[in-house]
Amino acid sequence: QVQLVESGGGLVQAGGSLRLSCAASGRTVSTNVMGWFRQAPGKEREFVTAISWSGVTTDYSDSVKGRFTISRDNAKNTMYLQMNSLIPEDTAVYYCVASTRGTILRHDYAYAYWGQGTQVTVSS
Numbered sequence: 001q002v003q004l005v006e007s008g009g010g011l012v013q014a015g016g017s018l019r020l021s022c023a024a025s026g027r028t029v030s031t032n033v034m035g036w037f038r039q040a041p042g043k044e045r046e047f048v049t050a051i052s053w054s055g056v057t058t059d060y061s062d063s064v065k066g067r068f069t070i071s072r073d074n075a076k077n078t079m080y081l082q083m084n085s086l087i088p089e090d091t092a093v094y095y096c097v098a099s100t101r102g103t104i105l106r107h108d109y110a111y112a113y114w115g116q117g118t119q120v121t122v123s124s
Contacts, residue, residue: 002026002113004096009118012086016122020081022096022115031098034072034079037108038092038120047106048094049081059104063089086122093117
Protein backbone atom coordinates (compact mmCIF):
# COMPACT_ATOMS: atom_id res chain seq x y z
CA GLN A 1 0.00 0.00 0.00
CA VAL A 2 1.08 3.56 -0.69
CA GLN A 3 0.15 6.60 1.36
CA LEU A 4 0.15 10.07 -0.17
CA VAL A 5 0.04 13.25 1.90
CA GLU A 6 -0.34 16.68 0.33
CA SER A 7 0.73 19.96 1.86
CA GLY A 8 1.16 23.57 0.82
CA GLY A 9 -2.40 24.57 0.05
CA GLY A 10 -3.91 27.81 1.28
CA LEU A 11 -5.39 31.16 0.38
CA VAL A 12 -3.65 33.39 -2.16
CA GLN A 13 -4.58 36.44 -4.18
CA ALA A 14 -4.98 36.26 -7.93
CA GLY A 15 -1.61 36.52 -9.62
CA GLY A 16 0.13 34.90 -6.70
CA SER A 17 1.94 31.59 -6.35
CA LEU A 18 1.73 28.44 -4.27
CA ARG A 19 3.82 25.30 -4.12
CA LEU A 20 2.16 22.02 -3.30
CA SER A 21 4.08 19.00 -2.08
CA CYS A 22 3.10 15.36 -2.00
CA ALA A 23 5.01 12.97 0.22
CA ALA A 24 4.72 9.28 -0.55
CA SER A 25 5.32 6.51 1.96
CA GLY A 26 4.80 2.78 2.21
CA ARG A 27 5.38 0.59 -0.80
CA THR A 28 6.62 3.44 -2.97
CA VAL A 29 8.62 1.06 -5.14
CA SER A 30 5.34 0.14 -6.82
CA THR A 31 4.58 3.70 -7.91
CA ASN A 32 5.47 5.00 -11.33
CA VAL A 33 3.60 7.93 -12.86
CA MET A 34 2.47 10.56 -10.35
CA GLY A 35 0.24 13.54 -10.82
CA TRP A 36 -2.37 15.97 -9.62
CA PHE A 37 -6.13 16.17 -10.04
CA ARG A 38 -8.41 18.88 -8.72
CA GLN A 39 -12.08 19.32 -7.94
CA ALA A 40 -13.83 22.64 -7.65
CA PRO A 41 -17.15 23.02 -5.82
CA GLY A 42 -20.00 21.76 -7.93
CA LYS A 43 -17.69 20.53 -10.68
CA GLU A 44 -16.30 17.19 -11.73
CA ARG A 45 -12.82 16.15 -10.77
CA GLU A 46 -10.33 17.01 -13.50
CA PHE A 47 -6.81 16.11 -14.50
CA VAL A 48 -4.23 18.81 -13.89
CA THR A 49 -0.80 17.35 -14.62
CA ALA A 50 1.32 14.22 -14.37
CA ILE A 51 4.96 13.22 -14.51
CA SER A 52 6.79 10.04 -15.41
CA TRP A 53 9.00 8.23 -12.91
CA SER A 54 12.15 9.66 -14.50
CA GLY A 55 10.70 13.15 -14.64
CA VAL A 56 11.49 13.40 -18.35
CA THR A 57 7.87 13.21 -19.52
CA THR A 58 5.14 15.52 -18.29
CA ASP A 59 1.61 16.37 -19.34
CA TYR A 60 -0.47 19.41 -18.47
CA SER A 61 -4.09 20.30 -19.00
CA ASP A 62 -4.60 23.29 -21.26
CA SER A 63 -5.98 25.31 -18.37
CA VAL A 64 -2.69 25.23 -16.43
CA LYS A 65 -0.08 24.87 -19.15
CA GLY A 66 2.51 27.61 -18.91
CA ARG A 67 1.53 28.49 -15.35
CA PHE A 68 2.04 25.25 -13.39
CA THR A 69 5.18 23.10 -13.19
CA ILE A 70 5.29 19.55 -11.89
CA SER A 71 8.47 17.93 -10.59
CA ARG A 72 9.55 15.05 -8.40
CA ASP A 73 12.46 13.97 -6.23
CA ASN A 74 12.46 10.19 -6.11
CA ALA A 75 15.20 10.12 -3.49
CA LYS A 76 12.82 11.96 -1.16
CA ASN A 77 9.67 10.20 -2.42
CA THR A 78 8.18 13.63 -2.95
CA MET A 79 6.40 15.34 -5.81
CA TYR A 80 5.83 19.07 -6.23
CA LEU A 81 3.45 21.36 -8.04
CA GLN A 82 4.60 24.94 -8.51
CA MET A 83 1.58 27.09 -9.31
CA ASN A 84 2.18 30.58 -10.65
CA SER A 85 -0.11 33.30 -11.99
CA LEU A 86 -3.01 31.80 -10.07
CA ILE A 87 -6.53 32.77 -11.06
CA PRO A 88 -9.82 32.33 -9.16
CA GLU A 89 -10.71 29.45 -11.49
CA ASP A 90 -7.82 27.49 -9.94
CA THR A 91 -9.73 27.32 -6.66
CA ALA A 92 -10.25 23.66 -5.86
CA VAL A 93 -9.20 20.75 -3.70
CA TYR A 94 -5.99 19.38 -5.18
CA TYR A 95 -5.32 15.66 -4.98
CA CYS A 96 -1.97 13.96 -5.32
CA VAL A 97 -2.17 10.68 -7.22
CA ALA A 98 0.15 7.81 -8.04
CA SER A 99 -0.08 5.03 -10.57
CA THR A 100 1.62 1.70 -11.05
CA ARG A 101 1.49 2.30 -14.78
CA GLY A 102 4.40 3.64 -16.78
CA THR A 103 2.26 5.65 -19.19
CA ILE A 104 0.78 9.04 -18.35
CA LEU A 105 -2.99 8.95 -18.61
CA ARG A 106 -5.52 11.65 -17.87
CA HIS A 107 -8.19 9.31 -16.57
CA ASP A 108 -8.68 9.07 -12.83
CA TYR A 109 -9.14 5.30 -13.03
CA ALA A 110 -5.48 4.98 -14.02
CA TYR A 111 -4.36 6.09 -10.56
CA ALA A 112 -4.58 3.54 -7.76
CA TYR A 113 -3.41 5.79 -4.96
CA TRP A 114 -4.90 9.11 -3.86
CA GLY A 115 -4.08 11.62 -1.16
CA GLN A 116 -6.69 13.22 1.05
CA GLY A 117 -6.51 16.53 -0.82
CA THR A 118 -5.43 20.04 0.01
CA GLN A 119 -7.53 23.17 -0.47
CA VAL A 120 -6.30 25.94 -2.75
CA THR A 121 -8.31 29.14 -2.74
CA VAL A 122 -7.53 32.03 -5.07
CA SER A 123 -9.22 35.32 -4.27
CA SER A 124 -9.95 37.95 -6.90
